Amino acid sequence: MPEGHVVHHQARLLGRAFSRRPVEVDSPQGRFAEGAARVTGHVVRRVEAHGKHLFIAFDNDLWIHVHLGLFGKWRMGRGEPPPVVGQVRLRLASATAHAELRGPTVCEVLSSDEKRAAVRRIGPDPIRKDADPERARERVVRSSAPIGSLLMDQEVFAGVGNIYRAEVLFRHGINPHRLGSAISAEEFDALWADLVALMVKGTKRGRIDTVRDEHLPEAMGRAPREDRHGGEVYVYRRDGRACYVCGTVIRLADLQGRKLYWCPTCQPD
DNA sequence: AGCTCATGGCGAG
DNA sequence: TCGCCCTGAGCTG
Numbered sequence: 001m002p003e004g005h006v007v008h009h010q011a012r013l014l015g016r017a018f019s020r021r022p023v024e025v026d027s028p029q030g031r032f033a034e035g036a037a038r039v040t041g042h043v044v045r046r047v048e049a050h051g052k053h054l055f056i057a058f059d060n061d062l063w064i065h066v067h068l069g070l071f072g073k074w075r076m077g078r079g080e081p082p083p084v085v086g087q088v089r090l091r092l093a094s095a096t097a098h099a100e101l102r103g104p105t106v107c108e109v110l111s112s113d114e115k116r117a118a119v120r121r122i123g124p125d126p127i128r129k130d131a132d133p134e135r136a137r138e139r140v141v142r143s144s145a146p147i148g149s150l151l152m153d154q155e156v157f158a159g160v161g162n163i164y165r166a167e168v169l170f171r172h173g174i175n176p177h178r179l180g181s182a183i184s185a186e187e188f189d190a191l192w193a194d195l196v197a198l199m200v201k202g203t204k205r206g207r208i209d210t211v212r213d214e215h216l217p218e219a220m221g222r223a224p225r226e227d228r229h230g231g232e233v234y235v236y237r238r239d240g241r242a243c244y245v246c247g248t249v250i251r252l253a254d255l256q257g258r259k260l261y262w263c264p265t266c267q268p269d
Numbered sequence: 270a271g272c273t274c275a276t277g278g279c280g281a282g
Numbered sequence: 283t284c285g286c287c288c289t290g291a292g293c294t295g
Binding site for chain 3 (some may be wrong): 270271272273274275276278279280281282
Binding site for chain 2 (some may be wrong): 002003004005006048067068069070071105106151154161162163164198208236258259
């Protein structure tokens with residue numbers, strides 16, 4: 001259940017484990033059997049992440065394209081793959097390492113042309129050094145959609161998910177319902193720069209931490225937050241509880257089927 | 270054991 | 283907007 005920072009982290013690990021080595025590819029579950037047969041035994045050239053999409057290059061100019069969706073998971077390890085337990089869509093095995101993929105939304109083989117086209121459809125990714133924030137700016141400032149929706153639109157901000165959306169808007173005092181066209185150039189610049197910093201940090205740590213030093217539990221005399229996602233955050237999944245900055249009760253609403261969290265005082269309409 | 274929810278996205282209507 | 287995809291964790295009982 002990853003946002004972009006997890007996909008980048010996994011791409012690094014997969015690249016480290018399999019690049020420049022021949023890899024056996026199969027599909028114990030069977031749903032990726034035809035795709036696996038097209039690449040098995042070939043050498044992995046590299047592994048790339050673009051937003052939440054992961055691409056594995058093989059030396060026959062084919063790519064495996066994976067999108068984890070809400071349920072997908074990689075499991076990696078050294079040595080021989082373990083006996084199959086449950087539904088394993090894709091399995092990679094080199095002489096020294098293995099990886100299992102379960103429950104992805106997308107697992108397919110693409111030609112290099114198809115891969116390039118897929119990457120073109122993905123918006124600028126704050127984690128990537130080659131990202132062009134002007135593409136995102138143009139979409140935001142002429143949009144009549146709320147910024148809370150635009151941040152989740154993968155053609156605008158690739159890799160941002162529900163936690164980063166909620167947290168970056170809190171950190172900049174922007175109400176998620178404010179329209180993109182009402183975001184100033186200065187606000188866009190600050191949002192983008194902050195997404196870069198937060199998501200790069202998340203890639204390194206493997207968790208999402210967004211609380212500034214002066215609001216950390218040690219500084220505020222409160223107990224550290226314990227949440228499933230592992231990080232320290234201001235508003236995500238904190239509805240009904242007091243804002244760490246002003247004490248107002250954090251609000252929850254549904255926006256296009258996803259939960260949206262914000263502080264009505266720190267992020268006024 | 271069974272239920273609900275989750276860091277996502279697509280297609281039908 | 284809704285339902286579906288598909289898996290696992292964290293509850294409840």
